[in-house]
Amino acid sequence: EAQVTQNPRYLITVTGKKLTVTCSQNMNHEYMSWYRQDPGLGLRQIYYSMNVEVTDKGDVPEGYKVSRKEKRNFPLILESPSPNQTSLYFCASMISGGDYEQYFGPGTRLTVT
Amino acid sequence: QQPVQSPQAVILREGEDAVINCSSSKALYSVHWYRQKHGEAPVFLMILLKGGEQKGHEKISASFNEKKQQSSLYLTASQLSYSGTYFCGTEIPDTGNQFYFGTGTSLTVIP
Numbered sequence: 001e002a003q004v005t006q007n008p009r010y011l012i013t014v015t016g017k018k019l020t021v022t023c024s025q026n027m028n029h030e031y032m033s034w035y036r037q038d039p040g041l042g043l044r045q046i047y048y049s050m051n052v053e054v055t056d057k058g059d060v061p062e063g064y065k066v067s068r069k070e071k072r073n074f075p076l077i078l079e080s081p082s083p084n085q086t087s088l089y090f091c092a093s094m095i096s097g098g099d100y101e102q103y104f105g106p107g108t109r110l111t112v113t
Numbered sequence: 114q115q116p117v118q119s120p121q122a123v124i125l126r127e128g129e130d131a132v133i134n135c136s137s138s139k140a141l142y143s144v145h146w147y148r149q150k151h152g153e154a155p156v157f158l159m160i161l162l163k164g165g166e167q168k169g170h171e172k173i174s175a176s177f178n179e180k181k182q183q184s185s186l187y188l189t190a191s192q193l194s195y196s197g198t199y200f201c202g203t204e205i206p207d208t209g210n211q212f213y214f215g216t217g218t219s220l221t222v223i224p
Contacts, residue, residue: 033212042115042200043155043214050210058211059114090154097210099143099162102202104154 002027006091006105013081014113021076021108023091029103030096032074036060036087037107043090049074050096081112114208116141116201118215125191125222133186133218135201144177144184145202148195149217155200158186191222 004025013019025032033048035058045058049068063085065077074093078085091105116137123131135144143162147155159168161177161184169175173195175186188195202214 031210035214040216042216043202044115045212045214048210048212056209056211059213097142097204099160101145101157101160102147102155102212103157106154 002103004091004093004103004105006089006108008108009106010109012111012113015082016080019078019081019110021078021089021091021110023074023076023105024072025074025091025093025103026072027093027095027103028071029093030071032068032091032093033058033102034064034066034074034076035090035092036085037090038087046076046089081110083112086110086112114205115213116203116215118199118201118218120218121216122219123221125195125220127193127222127224128190131188131191131220133188133199133201133220135184135186135203135215137182137203137205139205140181141203141205142181143203144175146175146184146186147200147202147214148197149200150197158199188220191220193222193224196220196222 034046035043047066049055089108092102094100094102146158149155164179164181167176177184198217200214
């Protein structure tokens with residue numbers, strides 16, 4: 001089954017404690033992306049990757065890091081989380097550029113206290 | 114850079130029609146439409162690539178204007194299952210491969 005998986009689904013943490021949200025896809029897609037979703041602001045892109053070892057900033061990259069060492073995995077790293085990073089996070093993938101549909105993971109609800 | 118969607122929210126009775134608009138100040142490469150149910154991930158509906166294109170089926174369809182700056186999603190004879198938040202999404206020229214979503218339109222269908 002074609003899918004994007006994310007872990008964990010829910011996470012409550014404290015300010016400053018490093019965390020990683022994993023994302024994996026089994027469709028051999030080149031393009032992977034992270035979004036955060038906040039009420040009234042829609043989905044905003046954090047980082048995206050066009051292929052292995054190629055990553056670029058999206059609209060709201062501050063406070064986040066990513067890496068793309070393998071085609072299937074695209075982890076999101078928060079080195080020092082802060083309360084304003086409390087949000088719902090989605091990983092997504094698509095074949096390549098914007099002419100194809102994006103497949104979304106189930107989401108990770110992060111709370112930083 | 115974010116596309117502007119209107120209306121922000123709409124409430125319909127079953128069987129009524131709705132139109133959701135997505136506008137940009139710049140021409141777009143393409144327009145995607147997604148629907149998100151509460152607490153779930155967005156789900157792809159359709160993509161339009163060409164100016165003047167219309168796509169979809171009798172119940173849910175979309176258009177992309179000739180200048181590629183506006184798209185509309187048409188929901189006909191709405192059903193309860195249409196409830197959710199609808200997002201348009203796009204890549205904007207000169208911003209690399211960054212992807213932008215609109216702020217969303219909340220659609221509620223009531224019996």
